[in-house]
Amino acid sequence: MAAITRAEDLKQTLETKILSGELLPGTRLDEQGLAHQFNISRTPVREALRQLGSSGLVDMRSRQTPIVAIITVQKLIQMFEVMAELEGLCARLATRRITSQQRSQLLRSQDDLKESLKTDEPMRFYEVNREFHEVIYEAASSEFLAEQTRNLRNRVSPYRRHVTAQPGRMIATIAEHQAVIDAMSIGDSDAAATAMRRHVNLLGDSLADLIAHLPSDMIEGTIGR
Amino acid sequence: MAAITRAEDLKQTLETKILSGELLPGTRLDEQGLAHQFNISRTPVREALRQLGSSGLVDMRSRQTPIVAIITVQKLIQMFEVMAELEGLCARLATRRITSQQRSQLLRSQDDLKESLKTDEPMRFYEVNREFHEVIYEAASSEFLAEQTRNLRNRVSPYRRHVTAQPGRMIATIAEHQAVIDAMSIGDSDAAATAMRRHVNLLGDSLADLIAHLPSDMIEGTIGR
DNA sequence: ATAAGGCTTATTGTATGCAAAGTTTTGATT
DNA sequence: AATCAAAACTTTGCATACAATAAGCCTTAT
Structure with missing residues (x-):
């Protein structure tokens, strides 16, 4: 049941890193950086971020760089x-x-x-x-x-x-x-x-x-x- | 507080149509069709669908045409x-x-x-x-x-x-x-x-x-x- | 007639380029 | 020195083109 798409892969990877504390709340997740870092294009990066956004782990304010969600x-x-x-x-x-x-x-x-x-x-x-x-x-x-x-x-x-x-x-x-x-x-x-x-x-x-x-x-x- | 992006707009529109019953469970939501219908490209359509997917209103099985979620x-x-x-x-x-x-x-x-x-x-x-x-x-x-x-x-x-x-x-x-x-x-x-x-x-x-x-x-x- | 297999077509997944919005830097003025 | 403004730069939003996969269809053989 391995993820087959790059977007799904990245989503899993990011989720793990966020849950484990490797990516701390407040960390900027810019598309280009992640794309470059994982050798993929921005498109699947965007999709992964959007998904994490609706699950609440990532904060996605429009037109702003997404960050790992900060909870008050x-x-x-x-x-x-x-x-x-x-x-x-x-x-x-x-x-x-x-x-x-x-x-x-x-x-x-x-x-x-x-x-x-x-x-x-x-x-x-x-x-x-x-x-x-x-x-x-x-x-x-x-x-x-x-x-x-x-x-x-x-x-x-x-x-x-x-x-x-x-x-x-x-x-x-x-x-x-x-x-x-x-x-x-x-x-x-x-x-x-x-x-x-x-x-x-x-x-x-x-x-x-x-x-x-x-x-x-x-x-x-x-x-x- | 009107939505400014096309993706956000479409998400709202689809959500309303699904909640109101205009789009029945099981209805296919193919990207190209929606893109053409709303005069936008597939990119924002994909984003809107993904968001509705994680909120549970749309069923997003990988590599398959998304449908309005069917609940058993x-x-x-x-x-x-x-x-x-x-x-x-x-x-x-x-x-x-x-x-x-x-x-x-x-x-x-x-x-x-x-x-x-x-x-x-x-x-x-x-x-x-x-x-x-x-x-x-x-x-x-x-x-x-x-x-x-x-x-x-x-x-x-x-x-x-x-x-x-x-x-x-x-x-x-x-x-x-x-x-x-x-x-x-x-x-x-x-x-x-x-x-x-x-x-x-x-x-x-x-x-x-x-x-x-x-x-x-x-x-x-x-x-x- | 039916089932199996391959081919055609339709549809999703990804890459890239361009436009628009936002952020930062720099410079001028007080 | 501080503040404000504008320009340069960064980053996201969208469109389009291409690649890969799945679905449908037709052919063929049993």
Whole structure:
């Protein structure tokens, strides 16, 4: 399922670089530069940028050089608010529809989380955490809901890695995940939804605090160049 | 705030035609045809189509002629499920943040709904109904949430008008709106969220039923030719 | 009659050139 | 030295030409 068109290829490449933090918010993405850099013409570059634009990762003000989207603290809070609701719905649906296989995957990922906390591997923690949520998306059996939620996760991802590595947050995350698992295991879908919503909102608050209390020139989001 | 670029213009035009039902799901949107029809080149046409593609209104399978997106009944149900959750969140936030002006706007729209039912003006009903929800988005004071919810409303809109005009649904809608208003007026944000979620889900079920029980060649969504 | 295969045609993907809008630099004037 | 204006330059928006791929059609063989 490799991308066949240059535009699609570039879109994937840029998306990866933005999500991974290699391209920081505010970075200018001029067509000619990218075209030259990837040995393609401006046409597919434009298409890739436009697509990233409508997905929200790139800011496309007309007649101006596109930049990696900068999210204000206020908007970040709003995004987590919505994400909390969607993840909550995922948990609610998953509680009713989860298979036993998926249930054991959840338990396993919980063990892995504790392990990576003990061995102090924040990157692994980040990845396992992602898997935990991914299992719940799958268990919810709503491809559309999964897409929407993933898209939102992606959009906040460039800011998220700041907070994920914080020790306090890692411990809290494990406890919050446990609350979700517990609610799901007794089949209480409302409690599962509430626990998940709370989990995501706490994460958002913590991230918002972190960013808001940083001096503005420490925030990567300020127009770097 | 008129669109200045041809691509943006065309995007708006196509979006309007799709939402209004003038362009039915399954309609082919070939670049050359549109370019000729609007006296512009293929380049801005491509851009407009790509944008509509990522917003979900147009289906853009690679190397194939784009078509107005066809939504399966299953996916439609999933979309309403998510929309119900988002509209519920809107109602919850709006309950806490609504101004007195907005509150009276809600009451007024409720009167207008009853009026347009009495005078049998389904188009007006449709429009006032939209306004009702729009006021709640605004009252929720989360531009991001409003955007997400609107986008979803737009995506189901081509299918929605089938059910809106049904007399039973119109009466039910008025009652369901009233439940939302009542909960909001006593400041019970949870009840408001639940009432709104219920309202949107009922609408979705009703629409899904309608479409599922129709012979497939009566569904506009089937690839018309 | 039907299915398989190749050829023709239609349509999308990409490159390039030109026009228009925006940005920066430079210079003149106060 | 500071400010404003204009010109030079940069960068995006659009048009057109060409390449590549998929779709449709016809032929042919079984």
